[in-house]
Amino acid sequence: KIIQSLNEVRAGYDYVIVGGGTAGCVLANRLSENPRTKVLVVEAGGRIRLSNAGILATEIPFLGVTLPGTAVDWNFTSTPQAGLDGRIIPYPRGFVLGGSSSIRTDFATDLMTWNRGSNDVWDRWARITHDPGWSSESIQAFYLKNNKIVASADHHDTTGEFVPPAHGHGPVEVSLPGFPTELESRVFNTSKEVGGRFPFTVDLNAGKTIVSNQVDIFNLRSDAALSGFMQSSIGEAKRSSAATAYLGPILNRTNLDVLINTRATKLLPSGLPGGRLLINAVELATNSSGPRHRVTANKEIILCAGTFGSPQLLLLSGIGPKPTLISRGIPSLVDLPSVGQNLTDHVAVANYFLVNSNATFDAILRNSTLLGEDLQEYLREGEGLLVDSPANTQGFARLPSNSPILQQFEDPSAGPLSAHMEYIFINLNSPFIYARHHLQDGFGSFGPLTQPSEGNFLTVLSGVVSPTSRGSVSVASSSTFDDPVIDPALLSTDFDILTMVQAMKDVQTFVSASPWAGFVIGPFGDLANATTDAEKAALARKLAVVFSHPAGTAAMSPVGATWGVVDPDLTVKGVKGLRIVDASVFPAIPESHIQAVVYTVAERAAHLILNN
Numbered sequence: 001k002i003i004q005s006l007n008e009v010r011a012g013y014d015y016v017i018v019g020g021g022t023a024g025c026v027l028a029n030r031l032s033e034n035p036r037t038k039v040l041v042v043e044a045g046g047r048i049r050l051s052n053a054g055i056l057a058t059e060i061p062f063l064g065v066t067l068p069g070t071a072v073d074w075n076f077t078s079t080p081q082a083g084l085d086g087r088i089i090p091y092p093r094g095f096v097l098g099g100s101s102s103i104r105t106d107f108a109t110d111l112m113t114w115n116r117g118s119n120d121v122w123d124r125w126a127r128i129t130h131d132p133g134w135s136s137e138s139i140q141a142f143y144l145k146n147n148k149i150v151a152s153a154d155h156h157d158t159t160g161e162f163v164p165p166a167h168g169h170g171p172v173e174v175s176l177p178g179f180p181t182e183l184e185s186r187v188f189n190t191s192k193e194v195g196g197r198f199p200f201t202v203d204l205n206a207g208k209t210i211v212s213n214q215v216d217i218f219n220l221r222s223d224a225a226l227s228g229f230m231q232s233s234i235g236e237a238k239r240s241s242a243a244t245a246y247l248g249p250i251l252n253r254t255n256l257d258v259l260i261n262t263r264a265t266k267l268l269p270s271g272l273p274g275g276r277l278l279i280n281a282v283e284l285a286t287n288s289s290g291p292r293h294r295v296t297a298n299k300e301i302i303l304c305a306g307t308f309g310s311p312q313l314l315l316l317s318g319i320g321p322k323p324t325l326i327s328r329g330i331p332s333l334v335d336l337p338s339v340g341q342n343l344t345d346h347v348a349v350a351n352y353f354l355v356n357s358n359a360t361f362d363a364i365l366r367n368s369t370l371l372g373e374d375l376q377e378y379l380r381e382g383e384g385l386l387v388d389s390p391a392n393t394q395g396f397a398r399l400p401s402n403s404p405i406l407q408q409f410e411d412p413s414a415g416p417l418s419a420h421m422e423y424i425f426i427n428l429n430s431p432f433i434y435a436r437h438h439l440q441d442g443f444g445s446f447g448p449l450t451q452p453s454e455g456n457f458l459t460v461l462s463g464v465v466s467p468t469s470r471g472s473v474s475v476a477s478s479s480t481f482d483d484p485v486i487d488p489a490l491l492s493t494d495f496d497i498l499t500m501v502q503a504m505k506d507v508q509t510f511v512s513a514s515p516w517a518g519f520v521i522g523p524f525g526d527l528a529n530a531t532t533d534a535e536k537a538a539l540a541r542k543l544a545v546v547f548s549h550p551a552g553t554a555a556m557s558p559v560g561a562t563w564g565v566v567d568p569d570l571t572v573k574g575v576k577g578l579r580i581v582d583a584s585v586f587p588a589i590p591e592s593h594i595q596a597v598v599y600t601v602a603e604r605a606a607h608l609i610l611n612n
């Protein structure tokens, strides 16, 4: 059940899970399957489905534009980013049950994209950690356990649009795009026009995100006249989050308590059995000056507080680089230099094109009355503009094997099945709305630019998915109620900026093909003037933001390694009784969107914990 008061917390549980986010909800579900096992989840944010417009918006697929800085976001920001002309960028993170799988923000970055990661991604993890349990073959059972394909928003026959055995029987609902739009036909016709240069993959989640190693490869469906191929975590026109898929259905278990609006403020040690620090209790508080409460775990404490929250809690508890701890006045218990290091994220730039159409969704984004009508329609009939995410085509590409970039730098990708670059075409998915509002695509406000007051737009996001930039997360004080210091060091390497320039050039090449003739008028704004590589690089630094995929700050490494934070079984090095399960443990960022990878890690973690 959900509990809201520290007085309702039992003195002890078998497992205490810190963070009711994406991974935390998976563990809450799996670890409480046995009714004799008592589980507590502690979540800093609140619950879903409150009578609050902002929280309602967490469920509605299209509303990527309505939750800037709301109560469901931690509202973090980065440090000034030298690679982004010194800009400070917003860093959204879910502050609600379901965590980051439950939120979206005004950057339209949350498209609920569902990517398993190529086989290379997992096989590289197995190589890095020396644990074959992380190989693509081994993790497949845990991937199949977390998701299933459900009907798309328009309930069309999706036979042939995905590979059924590549999808499972788990609680997260994943669907193909519903209603076709004119953008898709242009994307697919471009693929057909250039033929072999643009091979396609029927299902990006069947092991390969790349089908051959050439320049400008977009993984497009050759026969996709009726729908696109981006898979999204949407079911029955609603976001399928860790909260709705894993937690909601089991809240009646009497052995599970979910304490909301409460933070874990510190991990409490209780001795040094066998020379290893034993952590078996957590300190909890509802505000910075309020009383502290202690709760004990008989078996394990599992940190699922995310890429920023988990290292923050380790540091505040004296587990991390000794010099940092000393400088913050925190007594050092375990000197683990890698805590908070290796922060990696995917950087993205929105490429805007002016289009010759009055059918984009720009009008609706400019008009709160129209958006209000659509919300009413969604609530009344479950139909309309808001039923789908605003993007249905996704492409991944490798740099050409003869690219000067690869001659200059070692290939940072996981392997030939993985990409260096990604492209997303932002459009609209509902012919119903098309008929009503004459909308098709538009200006996805993604980054520092706001929507112009007039004009119709196509937005193509280009991203670097194999970045070599590495940043860090740290603490400024000894309190969990102070924000962590987040420095993703975006575009801080030559590889990343050169690859971003290549991605931006690819986008322009692609929309210059004949299917876009008469539709794309030309690049909009600064993109129109950025004709040289140097000008494109400058524009990237001016516009780039993150895809919100931070990872790697408590990375896995082999048993006995002097680097890394957790062993391959996700137990914290040098500590007993403590595991970390969330995106912080990724030893390398996948070359794809990462929520499905988090779910898969969490399913394997549950298996490891229960078989301990």
Ligand SMILES: Cc1cc2nc3c(=O)[nH]c(=O)nc-3n(C[C@H](O)[C@H](O)[C@H](O)COP(=O)(O)OP(=O)(O)OC[C@H]3O[C@@H](n4cnc5c(N)ncnc54)[C@H](O)[C@@H]3O)c2cc1C
Pocket: 018, 019, 020, 021, 022, 023, 024, 042, 043, 044, 045, 092, 093, 094, 095, 096, 097, 098, 099, 100, 101, 103, 104, 105, 109, 110, 111, 112, 113, 114, 115, 262, 263, 264, 265, 304, 305, 306, 307, 309, 310, 313, 480, 547, 548, 549, 550, 581, 582, 583, 584, 593, 594, 595, 596, 598
């Ligand atoms: C705006 C946005 C858009 C995204 N879009 C996509 C997408 O389209 N596709 C995709 O694949 N991925 C996407 N992602 C990334 C993906 O959602 C995350 O990588 C993933 O959900 C992270 O899961 P996690 O379990 O590591 O952390 P989270 O889900 O963030 O969970 C951490 C939880 O811990 C809680 N917490 C933190 N500190 C404490 C504390 N001290 N005490 C108690 N609780 C605490 C937090 O409130 C949160 O609920 C997006 C992320 C964001 C923010």
